[in-house]
Amino acid sequence: xxxxxxxxxxxxxxxxxxxxxxxxxxxxxxxxxxxxxxxxxxxxxxxxxxxxxxxxxxxxxxxxxxxxxxxxxxxxxxxxxxxxxxxxxxxxxxxxxxxxxxxxxxxxxxxxxxxxxxxxxxxxxxxxxxxxxxxxxxxxxxxxxxxxxxxxxxxxxxxxxxxxxxxxxxxxxxxxxxxxxxxxxxxxxxxxxxxxxxxxxxxxxxxxxxxxxxxxxxxxxxxxxxxxxxxxxxxxxxxxxxxxxxxxxxxxxxxxxxxxxxxxxxxxxxxxxxxxxxxxxxxxxxxxxxxxxxxxxxxxxxxxxxxxxxxxxxxxxxxxxxxxxxxxxxxxxxxxxxxxxxxxxxxxxxxxxxxxxxxxxxxxxxxxxxxxxxxxxxxxxxxxxxxxxxxxx
Numbered sequence: 001x002x003x004x005x006x007x008x009x010x011x012x013x014x015x016x017x018x019x020x021x022x023x024x025x026x027x028x029x030x031x032x033x034x035x036x037x038x039x040x041x042x043x044x045x046x047x048x049x050x051x052x053x054x055x056x057x058x059x060x061x062x063x064x065x066x067x068x069x070x071x072x073x074x075x076x077x078x079x080x081x082x083x084x085x086x087x088x089x090x091x092x093x094x095x096x097x098x099x100x101x102x103x104x105x106x107x108x109x110x111x112x113x114x115x116x117x118x119x120x121x122x123x124x125x126x127x128x129x130x131x132x133x134x135x136x137x138x139x140x141x142x143x144x145x146x147x148x149x150x151x152x153x154x155x156x157x158x159x160x161x162x163x164x165x166x167x168x169x170x171x172x173x174x175x176x177x178x179x180x181x182x183x184x185x186x187x188x189x190x191x192x193x194x195x196x197x198x199x200x201x202x203x204x205x206x207x208x209x210x211x212x213x214x215x216x217x218x219x220x221x222x223x224x225x226x227x228x229x230x231x232x233x234x235x236x237x238x239x240x241x242x243x244x245x246x247x248x249x250x251x252x253x254x255x256x257x258x259x260x261x262x263x264x265x266x267x268x269x270x271x272x273x274x275x276x277x278x279x280x281x282x283x284x285x286x287x288x289x290x291x292x293x294x295x296x297x298x299x300x301x302x303x304x305x306x307x308x309x310x311x312x313x314x315x316x317x318x319x320x321x322x323x324x325x326x327x328x329x330x331x332x333x334x335x336x337x338x339x340x341x342x343x344x345x346x347x348x349x350x351x352x353x354x355x356x357x358x359x360x361x362x363x364x365x366x367x368x369x370x371x372x373x374x375x376x377x378x379x380x381x382x383x384x385x386x387x388x389x390x391x392x393x
Contacts, residue, residue, distance in 0.1 A: 001033040002377065003092040003107065005100035009038040009055065011271060012068050014215060015297040016120045019157075019179055020095050026370035028053040035087060037100055039072030056083065065130065065246050072099040089113055091377055095120060097147040105150055114384040116377075117151035118177070119165050122316075125219050125292055145169045153380055157295035160319035164294060177373065179297055180366035183277045183304035187359075190281050190306055197282035201240065201265075208237045208345045211283035211307065213276070216245035216266075219292040221312075223254065228289075228338040230258040235345050239264045239287070242279065280305035284351050285344055289337060293317040303327075303358035308351060310340060324350075326358040 004027075006020040020036065027034040034053050039060035058080040060070035074080055084103065093116045094104040101117065108115035123144055127137045145168050148154050154170070155177045156162055162174050185193070203209050210229075214220050222241075229239060241251075241264065248266070255264050270276045280286075286302040286309040296317050299309045303326070311318040313329040321327035328344070330336040344351055384390070 001035060001087065001089050002027055003035050003037060003087070003089045003104060004095070005037045005092060005104040006095040007039060007072060007098050007100050008041070008069060008096075009036060009044075011043045012041050012070075013269060013271065015179075015293075015295075016095055018182075018297055019118075019120070022180065022182060022366040023093070023095075023370065023373070024053050024055075026366050027374070029367075030370060030374060032374070035089075037084070037103055039070050039074075039099070041068070041070060056080065056087075067246065068244070074099065074103060085110075091116065091381055093118070094151070097123075097144045101147050105147070108152075112388065112390060114152040114380045115150070116153045116155060116380065117148050118155040118157070119148060119161060119170075119174075120157065120294060122164055122292055122294060124168065129217075129219065141168050148172070152384060153376075158316075158319050160316045161294045164316060175376070177376065178364060178369060179295055179300065180364050180369035181297060181300040181304050182273065182366050183280065183301045184363060184365050185277065185281070185305065187306070193278045193281040193305075197278040201279075201282060203238060203282070204236070206236050208235075208284045208348070208351075209282055210237050210239040210285050210287055210341070211242070211279065211302070212239065212287050213242040213280075213298040213302070214288070214290070214293075214296070216241070216243050216248045216251055218247050218250075219290070221289045221291060222247065222251055224289050224334065224337065225287050226251075226254055226258055226260060226264070228334055228341065229260060229263065231335070231338040232342045232345075233258075233260060233263055235342055237263065237341070237345055240279065240283070241266045242268070242270050242276065244269045277301075277305060280307055283307045284348065284355075285310060285341070287341075288317065289315075289332075290317055291315050291332070295319075299327075300362055300364070303355075303362035306352075306355040306359045308354040308358045310337070310344070312337075320362050322361070324354065326354060326361045328354065 004024045008017045024034050024036050036055040040057040058074035059076040060072045063069045091114050092104040092107050094101040095118050127140050154174050156174050157179045280302045286307050288309050289312045308327045310328040312332045323329045330340045
């Protein structure tokens with residue numbers, strides 16, 4: 001039995017939750033017994049009959065000012081803890097260093113099995129948003145690093161993420177294991193999806209459809225996007241924004257303040273993955289100037305639908321971009337970003353060419369990724385037993 005541990009899981013949507021979900025789904029599809037360990041979330045009860053693998057949830061409370069995220073309290077449920085202690089894992093994989101990470105570590109220690117920990121996020125920036133004490137933030141980062149130091153293997157989703165881990169103080173070995181995406185679609189189907197969704201969204205023939213998908217939080221550099229668009233608001237474009245987060249109300253206010261209310265549409269959270277796939281297909285350019293993200297799934301998902309991304313040069317997230325080949329990069333400068341958007345609005349043939357290359361080079365299926373993961377799991381299990389002198393009967 002493999003354990004997938006994360007502090008959030010659909011219906012809460014972000015890149016790490018979707019990663020955990022795809023790990024569980026494809027491990028199950030490949031014939032493995034898999035269990036997901038995660039906090040309770042509202043509207044999650046329906047998954048009992050919907051999902052083909054078990055999801056074990058424990059009590060949680062909302063995290064202030066970080067909706068829809070929740071803080072898990074597993075020890076408040078003796079029933080959950082009894083059930084958890086009976087689970088006979090072969091390997092546990094933690095996608096989060098907090099509550100579920102601690103549960104994964106406890107299972108690994110008790111059962112003498114390997115623990116893999118994947119480093120997904122720039123946690124320091126999350127802490128700094130909510131905690132004003134630098135000393136406390138530093139302590140929280142050190143606590144995270146202590147967790148990763150206890151893992152048998154530390155994985156990162158792309159090579160550039162290593163610099164963040166080193167900056168936080170981690171000195172151990174890391175393994176790069178890429179994320180996949182579940183949006184692969186044959187090219188001949190994408191054009192019809194694109195046409196239908198553009199008509200549904202009301203995109204005019206002369207308009208370029210811009211897209212942002214992600215948490216609506218300032219750390220994603222959303223203000224940068226809006227300020228850049230305000231510089232070229234006489235151009236024919238329409239930005240659609242998908243997601244939710246603590247900054248939704250302030251983002252709406254900024255859109256009004258900049259006079260972009262007729263150029264920007266906020267679609268809210270979209271749980272229907274098929275609909276989101278069609279929106280990605282309809283877009284011409286994906287705007288993602290985030291300096292906060294490590295290896296954003298949304299960029300890979302857009303690429304799968306032949307939509308290239310415009311990102312910031314030397315950001316961790318932009319490692320997958322070959323400039324003007326499978327995506328676009330600019331300096332972290334408002335005018336440069338606005339100028340590049342303006343240029344691309346006038347050169348749709350460049351968007352199409354680069355979008356095709358993005359699909360060919362950035363997009364990788366989750367099934368393909370999980371085939372690699374299974375081999376890595378097996379290798380780690382074998383080396384763990386050898387290292388610890390565990391004799392298999």
